[in-house]
Structure formats: C-alpha cells, structure tokens
Amino acid sequence: MLSYFPKPYPDEDFRSIIFRYHIRTGKLYFEETNKELFDVKSKRNIYFHHNLIKLISLFNQSGYTIDYFLNNHTVFPLINPFLSTQRKQDFQQSLSLKDSLKGKRLFKDYIAKEIKYCPHCLEDDYEKYGEVYSHRFHQLHFMDYCERHQIELISICPKCGVPLSNANGKMLLRRPFCENGHNLASDSSNFNECPKLIERVLQDFHYIVSRSSKINRELILDLFYSALGKRGYAEIYSEYLQTKRLKTDFLIFVENHYQILGAQHHKAIDSRFNMLLSRKDSLAPNILAYLLLIQFISNSSEEFFLDTIGFSIDIPFKNRPQPCLNKICKYYNKLIIKAYSKTYYPIYVQGTFLCPHCSYQYGRKWIWNQDKKSGEINPPFLISRGKLWEKEVMKLYSQGQSLKVIAAKMGLGTYKDPIAKLLKEKLGEEYAKRFNLKTNFTLHSIHSRLEPTSSNYEQVINEIEIGMKEVATTIYDQQLLLIRRQNIVNIMNENPTLKRKGIEELARADYRWLMKNDREWFNEFLPKPYTVKNKC
Structure with a gap:
C-alpha cells in the first residue's frame, strides 16, 4: 500500500501526477518510481502506463480506478467516441497486461513530443494551488491553443528559448518560471489569440469530451453519411459517398485556412482520408480531420449531433421479398426470398437472390435511368440451379430416363445442355458410356x-x-x-x-x-x- 499519493488537480496530465509523486517522495531516479508504482523498468515518465492495474492495487479504498485516470487525466474522452467497439475492448484488456503495447499505441498518435503549457493556466494554477502542472488536453500534437483561454500554448520560454520541460517527462514545471527565471505569465498579451476556425474547433472539442460516454463511432459515421448525403456527396445509386469529390472540396476548405493550421493541415488530409468514413476498424482515428469535417458541413458539433433528419434515395428492388424461379421447387414463383445481397456499380445495382428451400440462385440488374431517380429491372440471369435441381436430375438419370425426358421434366423443354453438363461433371466416363451411340449398346x-x-x-x-x-x-x-x-x-x-x-x-x-x-x-x-x- 502507498502511504502517500498526490491528489490529482483538475484536468492534470497523468505524467504530471506521477512527476509530483516522484518529487515529493524524494526518489533520485525515475526508475525507482516506475518500479514501485507500475512494476516496470523504465527511465522515462511514460504518458500512460499499460500496467496500471499495479498502481490501482496499491491504493486502499481511495476511489482511484483505471477508468478514473483514463477519463479525468488523459485525452481518452476525446479519442473514445471515434474508436470501434473491438478497439475499445482491446485497449481495456491491455491495461491489465504488463507486457501489452496496445495502451502505448493508442495515445502515441495524439500526444506531442514536447510538454506544452498555457500562460494563463500557469498563472491561475500557481495562484490557486501554489504550484503549476501540465494539463492533459494541452498535450495534443494537433492543437496549439488552450481550449479554456483560447491563446497559443508554449513549450519554450518566449524570452530566452529554453525548453520548459524535457521530452521524456522526467522534469516538468513546478513554478511559472523558466530555468533562467523569466516569468512565463508576465506578458501573456503578446501571445497569439485563437483564430475563429480553431475557436469553433475547440468548442466542438469541449462538446465531444463532455458527452464522450454517450457518443460512439457508429453514431458519428451515421451522422456524417446523413449530413454529407444531404449536401450532395452521396452516390445516388448506392449507400456510398463520393469520396474523391468530398476530399477535393475538403482540401480546398483546409487550404483556405493554411495560415491558421500551419503544418497541421497535412495531418487533416493525409493518406488515410479515404478510410475516414469507413466502417472498418481504424487503429488510430484522425481526430483533427473529424473535427474539421464537422466544421466543413455544420456550424458546430452541437448542431451536427442534434441533426437527426436523414436523406433518402430510391432503393433498388425496394427491399421487397423476391420469388424463387426454380420450376421444380414447391415455392416456385412465390415470394420466399426475403434476404438478399446487393452489389453497387456505377450504372446499375446487381441483386443476388438465393432460395432458402432449394438453393436456386439467380441475379437481376437494377439499371438506373438518366434522371437517377428511378430504375428498371432487367430479366433474371442464372447463377446456380441449386442442390434440389441436381438431386432430381440424378434421380431421373438413375431411373434410366433419356436427356430429352429429363430436360422436359425439369422444366427446360427441349434444352438438354444443362442436363448433359451436370451429368458429365458428376459421372465422368460413365456418362460417355451411356449416352454415346457407338458405345452404349451393351x-x-x-x-x-x-x-x-x-x-x-x-x-x-x-x-x-x-x-x-x-x-x-x-x-x-x-x-x-x-x-x-x-x-x-x-x-x-x-x-x-x-x-x-x-x-x-x-x-x-x-x-x-x-x-x-x-x-x-x-x-x-x-x-x-x-x-x-x-x-x-
């Protein structure tokens, strides 16, 4: 059990909590602190330890849990809504495994290499607590403004340029002064104010974090599809989006704010943009791109999440049951096929229909007219005649029926080719012996x-x-x-x-x-x- 552990401050970065424990317990080396709290050998102050279960076990009914530290002292509430269910489960499991790397990977794509501070926060914290600390959301690599005071963050002294903290987190600020004694909060009026776009993004940022437990990836993607569909980015003949045109327009929007975003605009339009709205699992969701995309299509996150009015297109085959076309099936011409697949192509949609009783399978094409508002259905084409049809053909063959008779009984009229093809596949040489006129008189x-x-x-x-x-x-x-x-x-x-x-x-x-x-x-x-x- 721990005899002492510092009480975390509001929105304090997890590394800052561990740093204060390290200083106040008088340990000389960070390896000692990591070994005691997490049972790991590391010289660095790691952003969020994957063996956090060890630290929790050292508390005696303090109310500290893994979820408490995750939700109050990391950027997890911002990442959480964009993660798939499976990715969340994998991450939660990794926190109790000493050698797991999944916890590290989750935060690695979002945390800046340098520790950043807000001059106003430094001043407020020092006045209120008698010391300063690093705030969790200031450490996002793609955000250089304080979400509360909306001024530019700093990682070096504005006057002498010395780093305020080291990259491995072993030395953080304790007072609002650099190592040369310059007051970091004395002249904060010289710092750049937040541009309007970033101000709106920060507001969205706060809205999502405050509702993190109520928002999930599926909801976000559904709302994106609905909002983009209403703005003309939906493929009129499918449930897909016109990704190429969307990316072009979004790139123009981002580049118009190049001076504001700086190097971050490349991170908003990266090689993974096409996966941004994919329902497949994404290891590291592009949070900046999502936030800017919300600005691209809505005035705010609140408006985006409250807009539940969808858009509609003409549904191919109307999602209605389809008939079985197998003439020997007892459900012939009856609407027995209720579930079927649809494949979308540029000018048509192909439906594939499988009878659950006889396994007869056929396809139809829904061809879009020029107005792209209504379609016409082409005649069906055969994919597979099914097991019942094959079984019946083999039964008639075993009774000694001729190809002509079998074809007639199977509803093919005088068309014998399908019968001959099946028998050749099933019988091989036996077929030739029976149906070859020069060899079958035995x-x-x-x-x-x-x-x-x-x-x-x-x-x-x-x-x-x-x-x-x-x-x-x-x-x-x-x-x-x-x-x-x-x-x-x-x-x-x-x-x-x-x-x-x-x-x-x-x-x-x-x-x-x-x-x-x-x-x-x-x-x-x-x-x-x-x-x-x-x-x-």
Whole structure:
C-alpha cells in the first residue's frame, strides 16, 4: 500500500501526477518510481502506463480506478467516441497486461513530443494551488491553443528559448518560471489569440469530451453519411459517398485556412482520408480531420449531433421479398426470398437472390435511368440451379430416363445442355458410356434401362439378353437391332393394352426401322394389325 499519493488537480496530465509523486517522495531516479508504482523498468515518465492495474492495487479504498485516470487525466474522452467497439475492448484488456503495447499505441498518435503549457493556466494554477502542472488536453500534437483561454500554448520560454520541460517527462514545471527565471505569465498579451476556425474547433472539442460516454463511432459515421448525403456527396445509386469529390472540396476548405493550421493541415488530409468514413476498424482515428469535417458541413458539433433528419434515395428492388424461379421447387414463383445481397456499380445495382428451400440462385440488374431517380429491372440471369435441381436430375438419370425426358421434366423443354453438363461433371466416363451411340449398346446399359417387367414379356427380354451376349463383339447394326427391340418391349411392358398405332407414336423411329428390317420378329411380337376380321 502507498502511504502517500498526490491528489490529482483538475484536468492534470497523468505524467504530471506521477512527476509530483516522484518529487515529493524524494526518489533520485525515475526508475525507482516506475518500479514501485507500475512494476516496470523504465527511465522515462511514460504518458500512460499499460500496467496500471499495479498502481490501482496499491491504493486502499481511495476511489482511484483505471477508468478514473483514463477519463479525468488523459485525452481518452476525446479519442473514445471515434474508436470501434473491438478497439475499445482491446485497449481495456491491455491495461491489465504488463507486457501489452496496445495502451502505448493508442495515445502515441495524439500526444506531442514536447510538454506544452498555457500562460494563463500557469498563472491561475500557481495562484490557486501554489504550484503549476501540465494539463492533459494541452498535450495534443494537433492543437496549439488552450481550449479554456483560447491563446497559443508554449513549450519554450518566449524570452530566452529554453525548453520548459524535457521530452521524456522526467522534469516538468513546478513554478511559472523558466530555468533562467523569466516569468512565463508576465506578458501573456503578446501571445497569439485563437483564430475563429480553431475557436469553433475547440468548442466542438469541449462538446465531444463532455458527452464522450454517450457518443460512439457508429453514431458519428451515421451522422456524417446523413449530413454529407444531404449536401450532395452521396452516390445516388448506392449507400456510398463520393469520396474523391468530398476530399477535393475538403482540401480546398483546409487550404483556405493554411495560415491558421500551419503544418497541421497535412495531418487533416493525409493518406488515410479515404478510410475516414469507413466502417472498418481504424487503429488510430484522425481526430483533427473529424473535427474539421464537422466544421466543413455544420456550424458546430452541437448542431451536427442534434441533426437527426436523414436523406433518402430510391432503393433498388425496394427491399421487397423476391420469388424463387426454380420450376421444380414447391415455392416456385412465390415470394420466399426475403434476404438478399446487393452489389453497387456505377450504372446499375446487381441483386443476388438465393432460395432458402432449394438453393436456386439467380441475379437481376437494377439499371438506373438518366434522371437517377428511378430504375428498371432487367430479366433474371442464372447463377446456380441449386442442390434440389441436381438431386432430381440424378434421380431421373438413375431411373434410366433419356436427356430429352429429363430436360422436359425439369422444366427446360427441349434444352438438354444443362442436363448433359451436370451429368458429365458428376459421372465422368460413365456418362460417355451411356449416352454415346457407338458405345452404349451393351448388356450393362440394357439392364440399367429396364423397368419392372410383367411375366408376359420375361421370355422376350431373356431372348434379347441372350442375343446381346452372342453379338457383344459383332457389328454395330446387330447391336442397334437388339436395342431397338428392347425399346419396343419397354413400351409394351408399360402399356399392355396399346395397339400398333400407339406404339408407333411413342417410338416412331424404332417402330418403322423394325417393320422394315426385322419384319418376322415385328409381326410375331407386336399386337395384330387392326382389321375388321381381327375386330370380330
């Protein structure tokens, strides 16, 4: 437990608190202070230690917590609203890990290398507390004015130019005098007053800090999109912004205030500007750019955050449910697809629709008209027929159906190419054996195409099978003869009462070929011709 710890002053920089503890406990080296308070080996007065949990454990019911130091003695309240949820969680976890570097990285991009002071604050603090200290928000690298007194900050003596503190934070001001004895607050009227733009930025700065716990990154981005959309920077055909035009106009705005911002204007328009309004996680949000962007589109942060009126564009496909276009699906032409994706292109929006029941997938294009206010929907185009369609095709194939029959049953009419393509992918060489006319007349293929047979035709089928064995190595015409006979047998087996005319309609080519080239078998096996004598 600590027997003594200095009471923090309002808005005191965390390093200043540790420095006052170091001085008043009489330690000679900063390594001793860091070892005692944070259990780390360091010669520097670090901005915010990542092993802060060690310091908290040394207090005995003092009310000091990690959140207390973060929110009252660092610039975290200004950074916090712009961080993603994941980034906040990572940072909070890092504070209890001795070897974590995430805490350092969070503040590294915002804290100036030199310690800065406000002459008026020095005077006020010395009069009120009998000593001076460094203020937390004075240490931002992109802000050179005091948010309270709105005068320029100093890091060196205006009269002799000596540094007021060293960069590693081991030596800070205790009185409002430089090491040569010059009074830093004696002639503060000579310091530059705050320009109007920076004055407005400082007001925004104060507004955001005071509401830090109520503002988050998602809210800020939503408000930016809404405000920029109403000012004409939204892509009329998508939810995106015209980043290139926005950056050009914003650059002109910033460069008009070049004399005010000085070197800081490059930090407002840096290589990461395109990520400024991205919803992806950003390791180090560009706070200065956000503050200036608020000035670019609004009169103040208060107006920016209170403006909740959005803007609207015509929504492609109206976000309405879409039908399934798979003819064999039980939800065919029904509005079953409620969730779908949209991809935005310069002149159209493509919707991709997937049936949750049969996985049939298709796309449509929403083409914007010239007025960019209403669109027309192009005919659908196929992306994938889905698992149900493939399963049904393979089922019909296993039943011995031809490509033509399968195509008809799958709702393709006479278009057989999709069926053939799928079977080639699934079957490989087996597909060629079955559907190649010169190789498929085998006993195996005959068996695969046989339907359950009645006893009336068993003898005939046996004769055909015997014939197939005998001519398995003979010429093509003999094989063709047997397969044509088999086709006729199958038809008669399925339709026992069918007459010759009906058989001819179902297998015209086989019927006429056998009648011409195999007349004896044809007359013996087929039903007798329809005559008056037979009728009687």
